Amino acid sequence: MKKFYKIGEISKLYNISSDILRYYEKIGLITPDMRGENGYRYYSQKQIWKLNNIRNLRNLGVSLDMITNFLNDRSMEKTKTVINFQLTKINEQLKKLLSLKEELEEKKKNIEYFENFSQFETPIIKEIEDRYVLYKEGNFKEEEEIDFELKKLKRLNFEDNDFIFTESEIGATIKLENWENKNYFDYNSTFIITTDKTEHIIPKGTYLTFTFKGSYENVIDHYENLKNFISSNNLTVTGDIIEIYHIEIHITDNIQEYITEIQIPVIIS
Template identity: 25%
Template sequence: MKKFLSISEVAEYAGISRRTLIYYDQIDLFKPKKIGENGYRYYTFDQYGEIDAILILKALNMPLDDIRTFLKRRNPDYTQKELLNQRDKVTRKIQELEQIRTALDGYISRHEKLTEVDFEQLSFQYREKEYFVVSDLIEPSDDSSTFQIYSRFYSLIQSRDIFSGYPIGFLVDGRVLDEGHIHLSPYRALVRIPEDRLELYAENQLITRPAGYYVSGFVRDEIHQLSDFSDRFKKYLQEQGLVIDGDIWELMWQDEIATANREQQIFEVMLPVRSKSGKPLG
């Protein structure tokens, strides 16, 4: 009666390669019962339960080091404990993947939105309040200082909020609309934070974009376009009997992920407004 199985027979049974079984031997995970004088590895029939356990645990995404420890300690209670631990790890991984998918959906929807944008159109609409982490004041003419401020700013924010797929924002003093090129003015960088995550940040790091009526439009980061855009904004406000009621809020819908050309970057500019006459809007 045959007492031993060759490495090829075990590999065929397990659906893995001979090279994998050799590696399992080298790391003391699954070793042959004996090695012949010819150097061949031989296994016994009662080892199929052990290779089955390895295959099951590997399919459950357990690392090989953990499987090796598991096999040495396994009993019903230990097995239950370790499987619960592994389920917790998988749950966290699923949550991480869902966050990545949400970010991808955000980037994709931004592109889709921009394919429908009319750059000549200004809109007037009510917007709900949103929350942002805000940076220190940035002087665009000082590259060294700008780099340092951004470094400190991003170090304060959890990566899932930075890479959420939502456009990074900027806050500019509303008075600069009359001064021409708003992108040459001092500004603060903004990263939107969901309301249920506000408690993770210090109060002095946060700023709220108030709910209310805003005039908004899209513009590329080109000098002549920005100048024309500011003129159209001022003309629209005058025609509609509106005045700026706060600072300028911007969102960069097309950023360095989409283009290496700065002039192809696209911003949505939002101005909070009120009626010049004092009458309620809406």
């Protein structure tokens, strides 16, 4: 005996609203096999087969017009065209997933690195290579302002994804003259470090670095101590001060877990 399903049963089975099913009927994608005396629509296995195809094709981004054309007049050639389209879309999704996988693995390594980091609040001079960045100039004083600009910067990339956004190293800069005048909370730019080549680069060079954990409230003391270290070690600051937020609000709600690295470009006098 042929099995028929009510529209409500189909709706639950495929998690598709009854309104969408009625719309599919309106544009000719599916047609009820029969209507009961009570006006209920009844669908057969044939319509379920169509819904399987519609759902799979829609999930891959196939337009309703293309699906209608395919289902209404199927042929081997059309099936090959649809298969090729699906393969292209699947390969695109695989590429994105592999990229996300790499970013997640890199973020995990970064978190584990700082879990085992032992040189907090220790001035270290090191060489750092060029870094490509998405960059935005401005005048920022609050964490929320920096975060908002970082969010807009991420939109410049091919994809806006909040989770991927957390995988990139982020930071801000303080103009040298502001830093010298103790205006430590006057930021002149914010940035996201990226593996993609961009027009903006944080140049390679010698940097005095200082990494601290926890609240940002002690940054004034840290900067004053760094100035004393610079003076005592015959260093000359050659550019704007950089702050990298390795572990921050996108990763943890626990302020004591925050990790910030100060990077000051210097030369040895």
